[in-house]
Amino acid sequence: MLAMRHISKVFRTDLIETHALRDFSLEVAEGDFVAVTGPSGSGKTTFLNVAGLLEGFDTGSYQLDGVDTSGLSDDARSRLRNEKIGFIFQSFNLIPDLDIFDNVDVPLRYRRMKAADRRERITSALDLVGLGSRAHHMPSQLSGGQQQRVAIARAIAGDPKFLLADEPTGNLDSLMARQVMDLLEQINEMGTTIVLVTHDPELARRAQRNVQIIDGQVSDYRPYEPHAPAAREPVPLAAGAGA
């Protein structure tokens, strides 16, 4: 379970203070598939970065899988991130001079894992996303959709509990977006908790739960109830957002 309570995050630049998150509370239960929507600049990416331990926060508390994350050293945060969290980005962010195999290998390298084990995981992750035969292609030799699938393979190779995806379909056409979405659903069914930031209401509708962030806050925060209905009606989206 991922539990944020009363988190605030302020960006200070020379001229202005931006309250990217204010009194932000959210809980994501194990096995959930949560779609996060909200207007641009509302704090969605900031939320994912805090959730993924890429960024700290100013006040509040954040528990990741039962571990209180405040006051952890960089080493501990990195280990936690490596073991519990997989990231997927809008722009794929594959490492251009590593081939597909080595890209998927990256998170595994930061654990002390035997080469044979790593190979096995990489192969099965690539098979899952349907790119087993492309292991030794370079990222530039793949289409955008394929690259994003490699990124997904990389995110799940370490078998994390949480998958954090920031507009993973933002750079893809609708057909490829749907394929990626299918893949995420499949991964969720296998037990991985997914938090998906998207502007696409159609994709959001496919998630079990929708959360809207407006102005650094969850607009419809409800503490997690174990027996609440899994899926709910999508929250109306901000005007103008469309596929």
Next chain:
Amino acid sequence: MMSYYLKLAVRSLRRSPGITSLMVLAIALGIAVCVITLTVHHGMSSNPIWWKNDRLYAVTLDSWDPERPADEDHPELPPSELTWRDAEAVTRSDIPLRSVRMHKAGGVLSSGDSRVPARPERVIARMTTAGFFDMFDVPFRYGGGWKATADAGPEPVVVLSSKVNEQFFGGADSVGKTIRWDDREYRVVGVLAPWHPAPTFYDLNNGAFDDPEDIYVPIGWTEKLELPSGGNTNCWNAEDIQSFADFLNSGCVWIQVWVELPDAASKARMQAFLDNYVAGERRGGRFKRPNNNRLTNVDQWLVDNEVVGNDNRMLVALAFAFLSVCLINTVGLLLAKFLGHAAITGVRRALGASRRQVFLQHLTEAGLLAAVGAALGVVLAGAGLWALRIMYATPRDGFTGLMHVSSWSLMITVALAVCATLAAGLYPAWRVGRIAPAVYLKSQ
């Protein structure tokens, strides 16, 4: 993990061959220049007989002009050589374990045997006393030095350098054979093994870094043959010199005198002996300058005679300045390179790399660069030293002697440069570890 970092480093260096070769070249050039100057400097400043530094002393007395010092630049120093008569008097003392008086001479060496095809050869001779070889630990290939009785005789004996023995006897054991020096025959009593003291501390007057002499002959022959000095002769007053005997009696200095004093007590006694001798001469009307009778050990002797010039030290400083410029350049390039790939580092951080791991990864890259640069630097330095040798080494020149000590300075400089490059890599590696990954992930 190390092997992974190495693999990444190789990849990263290969990805941008231009910048990589620039950095490697910068490091290599810096190292090469330092190794070359250090080698030359070390060769020039080292005491080639350091193990006897507390036993060997050059003897100097100030018999110079009462009006001005022998060397205006160093008024505190007496002349570096002695007059013939003072040298004779001083070496007559039995306080030193050994004492030597000597000077350089010239002449032509030819085979005493008409069957030997070697051509006559201009040579440099050292007219010296029997103690020379033991005193300066001169290595012999065949035979040995002559007996003290041969000095005064004088006996027609000679010690050959290994080079001359090679020329006239094909390197064979020539002890007992004869050789002609000018118009007399001398019996070979010893042949030296190759010997390249650099500098030739015992006589720094002509070419401190030249090879030592070709032949060694008892100094008694100087008087008998009326040999002029082939080295340095300095006179200060207008004396009426009509004959060789006049010259030997004159105030001209041209004889080097060294003594071996095994302990402080014998040194003190020798000093007293010198002072006493000079006091006696003063009564006879000589030595009108302040008392300045010195026993100087080899280290100090090299300093007094400015074997290591300021130019040379300046050059070493410049070389290190050059190395630091090269390294600063490398820091800049590394920093630009590492920060240029900050987005990729951001991805690694997101996938679980800690700051420490990112730091180590980049430090490995800097280390690899340092190693490659150092290796190339050593090769360049080798080539540079080789070229120097080709350019400056005449057959007579002792530049080769300088190169013998290069491994020492090589190791120092390479260790230094690898450390320096690693240090140069520290800051960029640290910087790249500090970047907030979120910022770089978003900017894509």
